[in-house]
Amino acid sequence: MDVLVCVKRVPAVGAEILLTADGTAIDTRHLGFTIGPHEECAVEEAVRIAERTGGSAGVLTVGPPETEEQLRYALSMGADHAVRVDTPETDPDPEATAAAVTGALGELPPYDLVLFGEASADAGHAQVGFRVACALRRPVVGGVKGIDLDGDRVLLRRESPEGVEVHEAPLPAVAAVLEGLNLPRYPTIKGRLRAKKAPIRVLDGPGATGGLRTLRLRHRPEARARTVVLGHGAAAAPAVVDVLAELGIVP
C-alpha cells in the first residue's frame, strides 16, 4: 500500500517566542525548524504501513527549498521518497496549501492513503486535509488516533466528546491524525546518511493565494502575578499544604 504524508516546516520554539520587528512572523534567526508532533506520528504510521504491506511511504511539503530539511528528516525516519511543491511563502494560507497539495496529487502516481497532521504546530488552521479530500472527492476522517487496514478499506479510530468512534472508509482515503497514534522512532545514523543523499522531486506550485492574510502576530496578554516561592525542598511541604487547605483542596 502506498501512503503519502504531508508535512510542514515550523519553527522549533522554546518557552519564549520572539517576533520579528514588523510583528508579522516569529523571529527564527536563533531557532531550529521541525515538523509538528502530529505529523511526526503520521510519518511513523506511513513507514509502518509501508513495511507491513510492502508498499511505499512518501512525504510531501509545500514551500521554498529550505523546507527540504524537513523532508530529509522524514526520509531519515524511513520514508522512501520525498516531494517538494515549490512556493515562495514559508507560511502559505490554507487555501493555497491545499491547492498546492491537490495539484501535486494530480501529478504524482496514485496513493491509497494520504495523511495529514490534524493541525500545523504554528498556524494551526486545521483544514488543509479536509480541503484536499473535498477537492479530490475522497473520504476523510479527522482526529485519527488509530489506523487499521482491511483489504480495500481502512478503519480509522478517533475520540469524540462521548467516547471513541470507528469510521470505515473505502480506499483511497484521507486522514488527519493526532499525536498518540504511535510512538515515532528516532532516525538511525544509517537513516540519516540515506536521507542526506536521497533525491527530492520538485514540482511547481500553482501560485494560488487564498483569502486569509496575516497582518500581525502578538503575544496574548498574561495577567498572572509574580510567583510566590513557598520554599526549598522538603521543608516547603507545610507551606504547600497551607495553600492546598486555603484552596479547599485538603481539609
Added chain:
Amino acid sequence: MVLVVVERDGDGTLTEDSAEVLAAARDLAESLGVPVGAVAVGEPGELPDDLVKRGVGRLHLLAHELLTDGSPACLGEALAGLVADLRPAAVLAPSTDRSTEAMAWAAAELGMPLATACTEIRPGDDGPWEVTRERAGGVLLEDAALTAPIRLCTLRPGSPSPSETAAADEMTVHVVVPELRASVPRARLVERRERAAGMTLTTAPVVVAGGRGVGSSEGYAVLEELAGLVGGAVGCSRVATNNGWRPHADQVGLTGTRISPDLYVACGISGATQHWVGCMNARSILAVNTDPEAPMVTRATWAVIGDVHEVLPAVVDEIRRRSGR
C-alpha cells in the same frame, strides 16, 4: 444574515460553546444590521425554544440519513449547499473538532477561506474583515485580513459576548433536505464506544502532572499518591509520553489535552510553549522544579524549588499527618 452552526449535547440541548457563538453572532449581526439564523442537524426538540430566547429568528434543520452518524464531511457538504442558497454575510461555528472539520469541507466546496480558532471578528465597511485568531494553541494571537463574499469563521470559547440578548419575535423552522451525492465515496461510522465514567484530565479539579524531572515511569507513583489524596488526576508532559513513561492520553499540551483545572501542580516540567498552552488556562499553578528560572516556575502562582522526589513525598506526608490518615 449571520448564520450560526449550532451543536447539541447528547440530550439534545444546546452546547455551551454554541451558546457563546450565538452571543457573538448576535453582536456581529447587530453591527451589520442583519438577523441571526441557525443551522443544526436532526429533529427540532427543544432547540427552537432555546434559540428564540437567544435572538435567533430562523432555524434551518438539515435532515438526511447520511448526517445521522455525525460525519463532518457530510455535514460540510450539506452546509455548503445551504450557505450557497442563503448567501449570509458570515457563518460562525464553535471551534470543536466536528464543526471545524465540517466548516473546512464547506469552505473548500464554496471555494472560500476559513478562519479557524477566532477570538474576535471585526467587520470591515467595504474591504476585508479583520479577525483575531489563536495560533500555536493560543500562546500567540494573529490578526488576519479575511477577504471573502461570505466570511466563514470558527470561534474559540471565551470570546467576548454581550450581557443581555433580546429574544427574537418569532421562530421559523425550515427543514432542509440536502442533496448529498450517492456516487461519492464516504467514510461511515461503524462503531461507537462510550467513555467509561470517572475523572478525566479535563474534568479533574486538580491535575498533578510530571515531566522530565520525574525521571521514570516508576517515579509517577508519588504523583498518583498526591492526586489520590487531593481528588485529582495525573497528567504529564510530552517528554514523559515520548519516553514511554505515561500513555499519550495523560499528556497535557498543544498536541495532548488542554485543561483548565482549579489547580495545576507541575512537577519537574520546564514549561515549553508546547506544554504551556495546555495548562495556561488553569486557575492557579504550583510548580515544583529544581530550576528557579524555569518558565513554568516564573509563570506559576506558587513554586517550590527542589527535586520532585524530595518535595512530593514530604507534601504527601504532611497531608496525611494533618488529616490523621
